[in-house]
Amino acid sequence: MTLSISEPATATPDERGRRQADVVAALRAVLPAHALLWHREDTVPYECDGLTAYRQQPLVVALPESEAQVAAVLKACHALQVPVVARGAGTGLSGGALPHALGVTLSLAKFNRIVRVDALARTAVVQCGVRNAAISEAAAPHGLYYAPDPSSQIACTIGGNVAENSGGVHCLKYGLTLHNVLKVRGYTVDGEPIEFGADALDAPGLDLLSLVVGSEGMLAVTTEVTVKLCPRPRLARCLMASFDDIAKAGDAVAAIIAAGLIPAGLEMMDKPMTAAVEAFVHAGYDLDAAAILLCESDGTPEEVDEEIARMQAVLAHCGATRLEVSRDEAQRLKFWSGRKNAFPASGRISPDYMCMDSTIPRKRLAEMLQAIAQMEKKHRLRCVNVFHAGDGNLHPLILFDANDADELHRAEAFGAEILELSVALGGTVTGEHGVGVEKLNSMCVQFSEQERALMFGVKAAFDPAGTLNPGKVIPTLHRCAEYGRMHVKKGLLPFPELERF
Amino acid sequence: MNDDPALRRLIDRVLTARDTRTPVCLRGHGSKDFYGEAPRGEPLDMTPLAGIAHYEPTELVVTVRAGTPLAELEAVLAAQGQCLAFEPPRFAGAGTVGGMVAAGLAGPSRAAAGSVRDFVLGAALLDGNGELLRFGGEVMKNVAGYDISRVLAGSLGILGPIVEVSLKVLPLPPARTTLRFEWREPRALQQLQQWAGQPLPLRASAWWNDVLVVQLAGAEAAVRAAVHSLGGERIEPAAAEQFWGDLRDQRDEFFSAAGDAVHNGASLWRLSVASASPPLATTGAQLIEWGGALRWIVNQADATTMRALAASRGGHATEFRGAKRDGVFTPLPAALARIHRELKARFDPDGLFNPGRLIPDL
Numbered sequence: 001m002t003l004s005i006s007e008p009a010t011a012t013p014d015e016r017g018r019r020q021a022d023v024v025a026a027l028r029a030v031l032p033a034h035a036l037l038w039h040r041e042d043t044v045p046y047e048c049d050g051l052t053a054y055r056q057q058p059l060v061v062a063l064p065e066s067e068a069q070v071a072a073v074l075k076a077c078h079a080l081q082v083p084v085v086a087r088g089a090g091t092g093l094s095g096g097a098l099p100h101a102l103g104v105t106l107s108l109a110k111f112n113r114i115v116r117v118d119a120l121a122r123t124a125v126v127q128c129g130v131r132n133a134a135i136s137e138a139a140a141p142h143g144l145y146y147a148p149d150p151s152s153q154i155a156c157t158i159g160g161n162v163a164e165n166s167g168g169v170h171c172l173k174y175g176l177t178l179h180n181v182l183k184v185r186g187y188t189v190d191g192e193p194i195e196f197g198a199d200a201l202d203a204p205g206l207d208l209l210s211l212v213v214g215s216e217g218m219l220a221v222t223t224e225v226t227v228k229l230c231p232r233p234r235l236a237r238c239l240m241a242s243f244d245d246i247a248k249a250g251d252a253v254a255a256i257i258a259a260g261l262i263p264a265g266l267e268m269m270d271k272p273m274t275a276a277v278e279a280f281v282h283a284g285y286d287l288d289a290a291a292i293l294l295c296e297s298d299g300t301p302e303e304v305d306e307e308i309a310r311m312q313a314v315l316a317h318c319g320a321t322r323l324e325v326s327r328d329e330a331q332r333l334k335f336w337s338g339r340k341n342a343f344p345a346s347g348r349i350s351p352d353y354m355c356m357d358s359t360i361p362r363k364r365l366a367e368m369l370q371a372i373a374q375m376e377k378k379h380r381l382r383c384v385n386v387f388h389a390g391d392g393n394l395h396p397l398i399l400f401d402a403n404d405a406d407e408l409h410r411a412e413a414f415g416a417e418i419l420e421l422s423v424a425l426g427g428t429v430t431g432e433h434g435v436g437v438e439k440l441n442s443m444c445v446q447f448s449e450q451e452r453a454l455m456f457g458v459k460a461a462f463d464p465a466g467t468l469n470p471g472k473v474i475p476t477l478h479r480c481a482e483y484g485r486m487h488v489k490k491g492l493l494p495f496p497e498l499e500r501f
Numbered sequence: 502m503n504d505d506p507a508l509r510r511l512i513d514r515v516l517t518a519r520d521t522r523t524p525v526c527l528r529g530h531g532s533k534d535f536y537g538e539a540p541r542g543e544p545l546d547m548t549p550l551a552g553i554a555h556y557e558p559t560e561l562v563v564t565v566r567a568g569t570p571l572a573e574l575e576a577v578l579a580a581q582g583q584c585l586a587f588e589p590p591r592f593a594g595a596g597t598v599g600g601m602v603a604a605g606l607a608g609p610s611r612a613a614a615g616s617v618r619d620f621v622l623g624a625a626l627l628d629g630n631g632e633l634l635r636f637g638g639e640v641m642k643n644v645a646g647y648d649i650s651r652v653l654a655g656s657l658g659i660l661g662p663i664v665e666v667s668l669k670v671l672p673l674p675p676a677r678t679t680l681r682f683e684w685r686e687p688r689a690l691q692q693l694q695q696w697a698g699q700p701l702p703l704r705a706s707a708w709w710n711d712v713l714v715v716q717l718a719g720a721e722a723a724v725r726a727a728v729h730s731l732g733g734e735r736i737e738p739a740a741a742e743q744f745w746g747d748l749r750d751q752r753d754e755f756f757s758a759a760g761d762a763v764h765n766g767a768s769l770w771r772l773s774v775a776s777a778s779p780p781l782a783t784t785g786a787q788l789i790e791w792g793g794a795l796r797w798i799v800n801q802a803d804a805t806t807m808r809a810l811a812a813s814r815g816g817h818a819t820e821f822r823g824a825k826r827d828g829v830f831t832p833l834p835a836a837l838a839r840i841h842r843e844l845k846a847r848f849d850p851d852g853l854f855n856p857g858r859l860i861p862d863l
Contacts, residue, residue: 205860231698
């Protein structure tokens with residue numbers, strides 16, 4: 001199945017062929033032959049990222065091996081006004097690395113060197129193609145680690161994490177990628193070297209690092225990242241609590257926060273999700289529970305004992321029907337195994353699933369889950385739910401069969417309805433997976449025309465010609481008009497009665 | 502908020518400023534008038550736009566209007582056992598929430614807790630056409646579009662008036678203890694760096710006059726264990742609270758003496774450097790915070806010297822207080838300067854807001 005991208009660049013086969021020949025000729029001058037792919041059979045692996053429903057054949061794939069080559073590719077593409085789409089491991093879930101039909105996919109896979117780990121400064125300087133988990137592995141001998149842990153951390157790269165501002169299950173306590181990155185080095189669209197942030201804790205001027213992190217490759221190309229490392233906690237223990245009612249589980253989450261506790265991880269699974277993961281990992285989850293909460297404490301042994309006791313008291317008070325504390329590391333990992341395998345477990349009970357990623361205020365959870373249950377009836381599809389309860393990030397997994405065109409259509413409508421309700425409840429259409437191409441329409445609901453115009457303005461300030469990953473993240477006015485859904489104003493209506501000139 | 506007459510008046514003022522081409526100087530309590538390049542433009546009082554819009558302690562989020570006094574916000578949070586973990590300074594006890602975000606200054610806990618920007622979850626601002634724009638939101642995780650709300654932290658108002666901001670708040674730590682060590686600079690820095698690599702509940706540090714003071718904060722048991730392993734002399738809690746409060750608000754002995762020296766022609770420099778930097782080769786009184794990453798220096802040296810010194814340690818120098826003869830902030834490399842100009846033109850095409858406050862020609 002192939003869906004069309006937002007603003008498909010149309011060209012006749014002849015035009016495409018000519019353009020391809022021009023680009024190949026220009027890039028041959030700056031790259032070795034093996035670093036340039038354009039035959040269809042060679043570029044197939046680059047046709048999509050983790051969002052496989054969207055595919056596009058790139059015009060050319062460039063695989064530079066040095067920063068000088070990255071700069072040269074960018075300069076050459078800029079001169080020809082050819083779009084450039086940077087790509088890491090291709091694990092993104094929103095199509096942020098979907099190729100441009102008439103553009104160059106810039107694969108940065110070869111930038112996989114850990115430049116240095118500075119134990120005293122608690123930083124690591126790594127090339128953009130270094131895998132997330134590899135940073136923690138390199139830091140481990142110093143008792144340090146890199147905190148953000150997206151579920152794809154074995155495969156995803158730090159360059160991709162910077163592009164998406166990736167999260168993970170420890171965000172509430174340890175922050176997102178932005179909070180754990182000091183400096184990003186890279187190139188502007190025209191191949192000029194540039195640095196955002198500093199080795200220090202702040203930098204002069206506007207904090208452009210916070211724009212670049214999470215910009216989905218639309219503002220600059222990242223080649224090297226300086227990350228902060230944290231001391232590895234001496235101990236982590238996990239509490240598993242069952243609830244016979246999802247609203248009670250939601251209240252328990254609020255009660256933990258109200259008690260002044262910030263768990264290292266706080267996750268929830270609903271009953272259908274628990275059933276799916278138990279069949280997959282056999283971790284001994286309570287199959288009778290309406291919801292299961294996983295609540296983790298980390299730190300010194302003294303700290304963990306104190307926190308676990310407080311958490312246990314709160315959860316028991318909130319009506320937990322079963323409470324279990326991990327005895328050792330093996331059991332802790334077992335508690336987590338189901339949660340960490342929620343996506344593959346869903347893949348086993350359904351031919352396809354669509355993963356939503358909205359964030360809502362925690363207190364609206366029960367309301368949201370009730371609404372999702374109604375939507376299951378309306379769209380005649382099943383939905384299982386996992387929830388980063390600590391930070392309100394919900395992952396409803398809509399189960400469908402992509403070979404059935406009507407089911408796909410219903411799944412898309414189901415997903416869009418969840419996202420619209422998330423905005424209406426005071427949340428956002430994407431908590432950690434990014435907009436990419438997948439949620440372009442939903443951006444029309446979350447942002448006004450003027451807000452989207454300013455985002456285009458930010459894009460233009462970095463990339464005047466608009467050739468870095470064009471067509472992603474910000475929907476055009478035209479697209480929003482076609483989508484036809486109203487912007488939800490979040491209680492901050494401008495004054496329609498005021499005259500504007 | 503849509504019937505808020507204060508917001509309506511603010512929009513009217515922006516439209517008037519645009520139509521008459523009169524730049525404005527956004528101002529709350531004016532407690533940070535001294536900071537940055539000299540304020541220019543017609544003063545635009547932000548204080549009528551005040552009040553806490555939403556506060557949900559169990560969501561760890563507060564949404565507050567820009568003109569709200571910082572002291573008022575902190576009192577409301579404290580009543581629920583919560584705080585602004587980045588400890589923004591309150592100069593002369595004053596300051597508004599909008600000014601706090603626009604200045605982007607954080608206090609003693611910054612190295613451990615994070616910066617102002619790290620706690621911004623969303624913001625509403627006005628652009629140069631008086632349009633109310635909202636970015637981010639009230640949730641912890643949000644990657645919908647560019648993170649425009651966080652760029653407002655430290656922008657010194659040049660992108661537009663901040664109308665409302667949503668901040669992440671955190672519980673006050675259950676236990677706090679302050680320890681004192683008589684150590685010279687090299688030993689103090691070395692120890693701080695070593696401690697920072699260990700899982701210790703280290704929240705703040707200050708070195709001045711051959712004395713290192715550190716604050717431990719967290720779970721009771723963790724603080725007790727850390728006190729045991731670190732050693733040093735325990736400071737009595739009331740005296741410790743006074744010390745950290747004074748340091749945070751820059752009215753302790755060091756900053757008071759710096760104020761006098763500035764009056765007599767010296768400058769107070771703020772050098773933000775890589776945290777593992779060794780002692781800096783410079784003259785004058787020095788206070789070191791943030792585990793070594795922030796060095797306050799009082800001397801008569803010129804800007805070129807201080808900027809080169811900071812740059813040699815991966816950082817930058819700001820003339821925090823002084824005659825500011827050679828610009829306040831470290832000038833930007835050409836590529837970054839170009840992006841700054843372009844951004845300013847998109848937010849504020851007529852150059853109405855706080856002209857020159859962050860960057861002389863913007």
